[in-house]
Amino acid sequence: MARIRSGPVRGDASARTALAAWLPLLPSLAAALVLAVGMGFGRFAFTGMYPLMVRDGLLSVSAGSLAASANYAGYLAGALAMTRSPERAAPFLCRVALLGTAACLLALALPAAPGFFIAVRFLAGVFSAIALIAASVWLFHLPGQAHSAPLLFSGVGAGILLSAELIAAGNAAGWHSPVLWSALCAGSAVLALPAWPHFGASRAPQPPPSPNAPGHAGYPAARTGDPGPWPLVASYGLAGFGYIVTATYLPLFVRDALGHIDPVHIWAAFGLGAAPSCFFWHALHNRLGTRRALALNLLVQAVGVILPALSQAAPSYLASALLVGGTFVGTVTIAMPAAKRMAHAVRFNLLAAMTAAYGVGQIAGPLVSNALMAHAQSFAGPLAAATVALLASTAACFL
Incomplete structure (x- = not known):
């Protein structure tokens, strides 16, 4: 009888353990x-x-x-x-x-x-x-x-x-x-x-819990190499302009380059890169601090943005989708906790200023792109402008 009962008991215990592991998530x-x-x-x-x-x-x-x-x-x-x-x-x-x-x-x-x-x-x-x-x-x-x-x-x-x-x-x-x-x-x-x-x-x-409390798990510890509040706002706003060109037009400018492949699959690759990237950039932020992690994130993003302007081959489009998708949510994952940590050091609402700067960059991106495309009938101009914005955003991390 003991053997008969032991299976279900162990099974119930395993089920309870699995449930206990999932409930906090x-x-x-x-x-x-x-x-x-x-x-x-x-x-x-x-x-x-x-x-x-x-x-x-x-x-x-x-x-x-x-x-x-x-x-x-x-x-x-x-x-x-x-x-x-x-x-x-x-x-x-x-x-x-x-x-x-x-x-x-x-x-x-x-x-x-x-x-x-x-x-x-x-x-x-x-x-x-x-x-x-x-x-x-x-x-x-x-x-x-x-x-x-x-x-x-x-x-x-x-x-x-x-x-x-x-x-x-x-x-x-x-x-x-x-x-x-x-x-x-x-x-x-x-x-x-x-x-x-x-x-x-x-x-x-x-x-x-206070974001400045020692050992607070949601935010990295303060580091002397972090950018100041205004450079962080500037960097974040430029990042909003930089990623949005790819995030708005990617399937449109690859639609004639993939043969029978639906260009929306390239956009799906953008999401595929974004979903797990948050964990990577969060860990890197904890390891390197805001300035270096954000600068690396923006440099990788700049490479992804400019790739379709350098090569119109399918691998370039796929690499662009994965690189930009794998960094743009990472930018948020790095910048917003950093802003929350240093919000006490300024007299204005730093999170609101960050959100506003990012929003202005995103609004400007399609408008500038539309003007450049109307002039040159090409996506190369908007992609180049976005890349310059991301490089400027990287530089702002070190101000």
């Missing part, structure tokens, strides 16, 4: 799903859909650039509005972001003039900012979750990867843009469902 996974929906689907799915909407005659290249800039303007507006939001509202705002993003995705399936698409993209940008900030506030104010920044931000890359592959599958099936937007809405709902119960009223945010 559930809040982080829920917050990551908010970013997968709000950022990966709501914000960056447009990058994969952009060339298809141009193909279907729903947008011109210039109107698409305006829609992209409107989205980043909405992100800036939403981020600035969130600076006045109380911490206790974070769970409710996570749900608002999930619902609002799904509604925007569905609205883009409607037949309408370009001005309507531009307006919807602005609203989608607002909801993506709400998603990022509300999920971060909610997670980092839960006891024992401040160390979860890499898992949280990996949701962005996972959302990009999933939405891109959904677009590629729908495109292969012959779906046009309205049907694809409806499918993206459905996909965002599927991701939102397991996250939704975590944002009930039962878990109110609590004050986090």
